[in-house]
Amino acid sequence: MRENRSRAVRLEAFGGPEVLEVQEVPTPQPGPGQIRVRVTAAGLNPMDWVMTADAETAARFGLTLPTGFGTDYAGVVDEVGPEVTDFAEGDRVFGSALSRAIADYVVVDASGETPANEAHHTPPEVDDRTAATLTIAGRTASAALAVVALGPQDTVLIGGAAGGVGVFAVQLARLTGARVLGTGSAPEFLRELGAEPLAYGDGLEDRVRALAPGKITAAIDLHGTETALTAQKLGVPDARICTIAAQLEGIPGANGANAAPGALAEIAGLVAAGRLRIPIAATFPVAQIRTATELQAARHVHGKVVIDL
The missing domain is CATH 3.90.180.10 (Medium-chain alcohol dehydrogenases, catalytic domain)
Structure with a gap:
């Protein structure tokens, strides 16, 4: 140049x-x-x-x-x-x-x-x-996790779990002690992240019931609305469902701009400590x-x- x-x-x-x-x-x-x-x-x-x-x-x-x-x-x-x-x-x-x-x-x-x-x-x-x-994916995942406020007592369904935001969301959810079910087309990849894999598409509601008969308690939809609508049908309260790529009436949304001020530093620290793999x-x-x-x-x-x- x-x-x-x-x-x-x-x-x-x-x-x-x-x-x-x-x-x-x-x-x-x-x-x-x-x-x-x-x-x-x-x-x-x-x-x-x-x-x-x-x-x-x-x-x-x-x-x-x-x-x-x-x-x-x-x-x-x-x-x-x-x-x-x-x-x-x-x-x-x-x-x-x-x-x-x-x-x-x-x-x-x-x-x-x-x-x-x-x-x-x-x-x-x-x-x-x-x-x-x-920056973007980490903050977005952190903001979505803050909406649903997971803990060890939770079973969360994460839609689009193998994508760029999903790899953060699954691992951050696991760090709270929650059980994580994740939809995606790469089951072995999802297992490596710490999620129990599920296929997306028709019949998702039945597949979730079979894998988690004790009911899911929260959901994060990282792709569209399928996961959020399925969670509603399974009785998850709207306040414990979050979307990032679509809007549904009554369902809270999240994006990176909503993340807590210290979220990015925390994520970088987790990566540095080997507790979060990207x-x-x-x-x-x-x-x-x-x-x-x-x-x-x-x-x-x-x-x-x-x-x-």
Whole structure:
């Protein structure tokens, strides 16, 4: 790259993976209270392609064309702006940069007070690929778990348990002592996470009854509404059902913005201590961003998809 130029994934039009391009752009410069991060890895999430699919959705996130792509990142601080005291050049960091993370460099606020424009110190025990998966999925899972408030006396049904948020939700639920039933198409993978696997689709209500005749007490739907509606039929109170990808009247929803302030630090600590494992389903070089996004958007990935930079 020419001096003061670097790579970034950009969109000149809203749409699917086919509109993603790796472009040469001016390298961003940090201002007061900001740091610049040399990105080494960026994790993909469903929200990345959902919010750039059309102009109406993009507007709800404050995005206009041309725009970047991806939100979760990990890397190394390579320049510190004035008035920054908590970070230094060479510090390993992770965090989120809304729809601009898949780039050689991102500039974010050092204060960490603004979600999706933040940096946090990466624990020494956590590699960059793993750190790049934590922010959105980890916070979302934590927020959903807070809604249903699990304990050792609970049996929880988690729908979409093998996906990017699911791998966090299942393990965090198990750490509360709850019994976890998880729907998905990869039973052995779910067992490795600590869930008792169930097939989704027609007959789910009967399969849950057969596996948990003592009744389930909570449910988290990470995909749509099937799990939530099944839980209602099985007598779970609405207050102990949570959705993240759809809305149902009377059912509380959750997203990463609802997570408690210390949720991300707690998750990073659990990963560092070896108590939370984040499976990386696939990694791609940035040149293959379209292929990586197509894989992630198909919603059949077991674990997380990461872009290497």
